[in-house]
Amino acid sequence: MEAWKAYRAQFAAEAAPRWSEPDTPAFVGIDRWSNVTGGMVPDFMTRAVKRISVRAGVELAWTGHSLRIGHATTAHDI
Structure with a gap:
């Protein structure tokens, strides 16, 4: 659980604000330029x-x- 919390906190800090909402996909695709592309x-x-x-x-x-x-x-x- 601690690893999950750390992953989500880091993701929220680095991604666009819309990816921090509770209903966003758990895991997302990321392109070669480090842009979040949506849910996997x-x-x-x-x-x-x-x-x-x-x-x-x-x-x-x-x-x-x-x-x-x-x-x-x-x-x-x-």
Whole structure:
């Protein structure tokens, strides 16, 4: 909870005032110029991980569902 509070406080300090409202998305997209672009869309993580894996030279064949199912499996095993 403390990490969440710190994230939101920092975000409120750096982003436009409208992003500090209680009903704004929990996580937002940020462009390469550090501008908030709005709430994350479902395909955001898929594009981000593919982009990062290409830079790292790692071939991946996956979708955004891979993260969700992987997290669920790991959480179940704990």
